[in-house]
Amino acid sequence: MIDLKTYGFTQIEAIPDGLVPGRVTELRRERFTVMTGRGEVTAVLKGAFYHSAETRGDFPCVGDFVLLHDNENGDSLIHTVLPRHAKFSRANYSGHAAGYAKTVLEQVVATNFDYVFIISSLNGDFNVTRIMRYLTQARHSGGQPIVILTKADLVEDYTIPLAEVTGSIPDVPVHAISSHTGQGLNELDAYLSPGKTVVFLGMSGVGKSSLLNVLMEQDVMKVQAIREADSRGRHTTTHRQLFMLPSGSMVIDTPGMRELGLFDAGEGIRAGFADVEEWLTQCRFTDCRHQAEPGCAVLAALADGSLSRERWERYVSQRHENKYVQDKTTYLIDKRARNKSIAMWSKQTKKNGGWKK
Template sequence: MVDLTNYGLTPDLIQQNSIGIPARITAVHKERYALICEQGEIYGQLKSSVYYTDSAQDFPTTGDFVMIKYNPDGDSQIIQTLHRRTKFSRSDYSGHAVGYVKTVREQVVAANFDYVFVMQSLNHDLNVRRLERYLALAWQSGAMPVVLLTKADLAEDYEELLKKIEKVAAGVKVHSISAKTGYGLEGLSNYLLPGKTIVFLGSSGVGKSSLVNALAGSEVMQVSNIREEDSRGRHTTTHRQLLMLPNGTIVIDTPGMRELGMWEVSDGIGEVFADVEIYIGNCKFSDCKHETEPGCAVKSAIESGELSLERWESYLKMKQEAKFTAERSFFLRDKDARNKKNVIQNRQKKSNERKH
């Protein structure tokens, strides 16, 4: 029998009113979910009266703990999504038809992880601005980010680069590694703990699957062939997948999250740009716009070289995007709520008309 506590389940996650047995989602297919529960690896489907009603529960995602009604003869029934300790989420603008209402839902793409391995490769992929975004996303999730610079065997001299990255990722550990040679992997042992869940975040081709294989000591994930000249990889990971390494660590390999602009990262920004936000409270005027005002702490920090203009601009850009995303989600949720109200009112009107 599988003990789900080895898969990170803690008793507090199971609510008093929960029925059934707990399980964890290991992969999401179109209409079916792969799960692990005390009976082993099984498949499950959503109970529609729970998930497709107006007060719908969050659809489960990879890493979620759920309650199921176990069926030994076929697909089990998923009846509840349990509280998420951490998550990557974004507004899903595509809209799901729920009853008569097309609704905007939060789309969660991975849940209940302890560490986020933010991965960029030392040979081509390295991009400071993208790293800042990944870090904001990682902080926002509620888990602990760790930066991994991959393919160290392909990089010649990266001391300078490493310094730059360490500055951008203040407060976050930075490791350079090679899945190919094994270089730096022993430095990851602090995170590779039984029952802990690690999610891998990084562009396609950065070496996520290769790292999983190196840590597992066997080919558990398919590795893509890429052209090293431009680092363009083929997307071989087609769905998010959760698996357990031989030492009991759980990893979630994601298929690369490309639409970074759509993520809500407003809280995460404060963490990534803590060094920038220090100055903001120190201006002479509390409503300083950091443009032409006298006594602006930001401007003087830039002038003295304490704060780089590049970093300041990057901060402003991310703030702007976060504002846009937040407003857009609010608008859509608001519209969604109004639609729902209309549908309910119309239904009531119709039923009243029938009664009269």
């Protein structure tokens, strides 16, 4: 018997008859692996799920605690997703045409974690703006963001890029490590205590699975050399999976993202750029566009150097992207709600005397 408490499960009030609790440990296309009291089982979604979920975000995801109809002779059926205490989402653009997305859907990457490791390599592809985008998305995920700079063995002096990151985000812990030499790994012990879950996020090739393998003390995930020409990864990991470390904490490894699209990031932006938003409140006009308006506090702060241009530009571009995504977001509306709105609409048109030609 497996004690689900070791997987971070906290007893819920009453589990309905015929259902058992579990934690989703793996997701490949429509197939789930779920850790239950009798070990790992494979599972699919109960059909009703597709009709009652209001948005894609309600579908189960790696890290979720679920209730399922256990089936000892085949696939079990996932019946309910229990409330989440943490969730990391990204924007999933579809229908790209000449740089425009037709629609944006929420893609939930992982749930119910305690820490978000924003993993970035110190080698050729090092980029603080990108780290800050991940950070914006992680700030209101419900987990604590931690920045992990990998491959410290590849750079002559890692303290320079380290100082650049800590200077840009003074409120977030940053660690420089090497999975190859073991440097800095002991600094991570503080996060890896029993029952805690950490999600690994970052571009392909930054060394997420390499770090997982070191922490697991065995190779559980494939790793692959990055491309010589541009230091980019080869998208080696293709599915999300939760692992139980020997320390009793859990890691969710994820596939590297080509780009992280901000999704519903308003609060994360406000939290990460509170200083910038403070200047905004001091402009003379409430509808100031901070371009040439008299009494603009932002222009004044930029001019006297109390606000750096780089920081202002990062803020403006994240705000702009978040607004764009908000405007394009569509939700999969469940059929009942859609039918109801069609019924209401036809009642309305009848009352108005039908279609006016």
